[in-house]
Amino acid sequence: MVQEIFPLRTDLPHVCYGLHMTDSGVETSIETAELSGRLVMIGCGSIGQAVLPLLRRHILLPTEGITVLSADERGRGIARDAGARFVHCYLKPGDYHRQLAKYVNAGDMVLNLSVDVSSLDLVEWCADRGTLYVDTSIEPWPGVFDNPMLSMRERTNFVTRERMLRLGRRLGRDSPTAVVDHGANPGLVSHLVKQALLNLRADLLPDRAVPQSATEWATLARDLGITLIQVSERDTQAADRPKRPGEFVNTWSIDGFVDELMQPSELSLGTAEPGRPAGSHWHRDGSGSIYLRRPGGGTYARSWLPSLGGFQGLLMTHDEVFSIADHLSLRNERGFAYRPTVMFVYHPCDDAMLSALELEGRGWQMQPTKRVLTAELVTGIDELGVLLAGHTRNAYWYGSQLHIDEARRHVPHANATSLQVAAGALAAAVWAIRNPRRGVVEADDLDYDQCLDAARPYLGPMTGAYTDWTPLQGRGQLFDEDLEPDHPWELRNVRARQWRA
Numbered sequence: 001m002v003q004e005i006f007p008l009r010t011d012l013p014h015v016c017y018g019l020h021m022t023d024s025g026v027e028t029s030i031e032t033a034e035l036s037g038r039l040v041m042i043g044c045g046s047i048g049q050a051v052l053p054l055l056r057r058h059i060l061l062p063t064e065g066i067t068v069l070s071a072d073e074r075g076r077g078i079a080r081d082a083g084a085r086f087v088h089c090y091l092k093p094g095d096y097h098r099q100l101a102k103y104v105n106a107g108d109m110v111l112n113l114s115v116d117v118s119s120l121d122l123v124e125w126c127a128d129r130g131t132l133y134v135d136t137s138i139e140p141w142p143g144v145f146d147n148p149m150l151s152m153r154e155r156t157n158f159v160t161r162e163r164m165l166r167l168g169r170r171l172g173r174d175s176p177t178a179v180v181d182h183g184a185n186p187g188l189v190s191h192l193v194k195q196a197l198l199n200l201r202a203d204l205l206p207d208r209a210v211p212q213s214a215t216e217w218a219t220l221a222r223d224l225g226i227t228l229i230q231v232s233e234r235d236t237q238a239a240d241r242p243k244r245p246g247e248f249v250n251t252w253s254i255d256g257f258v259d260e261l262m263q264p265s266e267l268s269l270g271t272a273e274p275g276r277p278a279g280s281h282w283h284r285d286g287s288g289s290i291y292l293r294r295p296g297g298g299t300y301a302r303s304w305l306p307s308l309g310g311f312q313g314l315l316m317t318h319d320e321v322f323s324i325a326d327h328l329s330l331r332n333e334r335g336f337a338y339r340p341t342v343m344f345v346y347h348p349c350d351d352a353m354l355s356a357l358e359l360e361g362r363g364w365q366m367q368p369t370k371r372v373l374t375a376e377l378v379t380g381i382d383e384l385g386v387l388l389a390g391h392t393r394n395a396y397w398y399g400s401q402l403h404i405d406e407a408r409r410h411v412p413h414a415n416a417t418s419l420q421v422a423a424g425a426l427a428a429a430v431w432a433i434r435n436p437r438r439g440v441v442e443a444d445d446l447d448y449d450q451c452l453d454a455a456r457p458y459l460g461p462m463t464g465a466y467t468d469w470t471p472l473q474g475r476g477q478l479f480d481e482d483l484e485p486d487h488p489w490e491l492r493n494v495r496a497r498q499w500r501a
């Protein structure tokens, strides 16, 4: 039974605006929202620590308004500095509800920034309790993504996300809002796709009205001629002390990243593709999404971004490859009339790339030491955007180029990666407060413009760029490759050489 919650308080402005000092010293308005209950944050790792100062800045809370529940001591000092109460607490499948009931009441918000705490169980518990919920990744309890006893498909994101969507249908559209999967990617990238579509519309279809529904967004994508959307990310942040043998290094959760490396690669396959690649399986008939019998950590694809041009990254599973494709699909009685291919191509920081290579070489036995890079970073940006390809101008990238120095100016203990994700979590929290009874929603269901407004102060330069690069560039000269020269953005060309399509 879902409780009645969130009567609109008429004595307080539900949404208001604050001021924010940009790098150039100009004051701009920032978006704030008022939560009448408390905010309970689960997990205080790289993302939790980065978001705490933003929550303080943007979310008006009662005194003593933030409680942090975390299974380790990281971030205790940062929580204290943000005025939050820090509770060392390990949530387990059997008794998470007893633990949470001590701290969470109707009208509160749970911000789940942990790894290995089930989003599915927490969303259901929060709906029953009358509590808002936000996370940046749909997490299962431990023992799923790396469990050899499970089938390969059971270890996919598709299955985990489907369980969440099914729960959302059961709880109903007017249950307490639970925004799932809303960090940077998944999360903000869905809004970047919409902004990129609008930018392309201005150049290529200037008479077309701004879309108001999912069908209109999909129609715009189809009429622009977009066949492929890549979430395209290159992290160039580097520390003064390089990775050592036997050490796993990353700019965000090593546990979370290793799960993704060991999961099968997944992507959504569009209507422009001639067929399903060899070695892949449909998730189910008519799903338009596939998994490869290969680990994300050992599967490579090509993409492009403005600072470095063409690059090769990991073809990793991520929920946005399903949600963006589903949102932009047009269906008829025979199935898909239009669907873009959507994939995530990720080059993590160089030390993380080497760590992934070493991990696979160790037969997926975790390295004995781990290091998340924060204070020791000396250079680099996290360049995260979306590449929309196949149209008459070839390809267009739109996204954030956040430098480590700028990230630190906003939040001294953050890095560019954690701040981008924190900005996404903040935008979701603000949206959930403004829209408290919308049930289980993903980024593609949210107001893209409001979310970008909330996150933008923390994303650094936002860049849009056309390119004439295609994945055919430099291919087939030194080695024979099975390429498709007439359709440069087909998966056959996008994939790197060692897997067949």
Ligand SMILES: NC(=O)c1ccc[n+]([C@@H]2O[C@H](COP(=O)([O-])OP(=O)(O)OC[C@H]3O[C@@H](n4cnc5c(N)ncnc54)[C@H](O)[C@@H]3O)[C@@H](O)[C@H]2O)c1
Pocket: 042, 043, 044, 045, 046, 047, 048, 069, 070, 071, 072, 074, 089, 090, 091, 092, 112, 113, 114, 115, 116, 117, 136, 137, 139, 181, 182, 183, 184, 185, 186, 187, 252, 253, 254, 255, 256, 421, 424
């Ligand atoms: N959408 C995105 O753009 C994006 C990007 C990066 C990370 N993420 C997600 O954000 C979340 C946090 O990532 P991170 O880098 O901060 O992770 P992290 O590993 O740095 O921190 C995880 C936190 O979870 C806590 N935790 C783990 N098990 C717990 C339990 N049983 N009970 C209570 N607390 C527990 C840990 O104590 C720690 O504080 C993860 O779900 C990750 O996948 C999303």
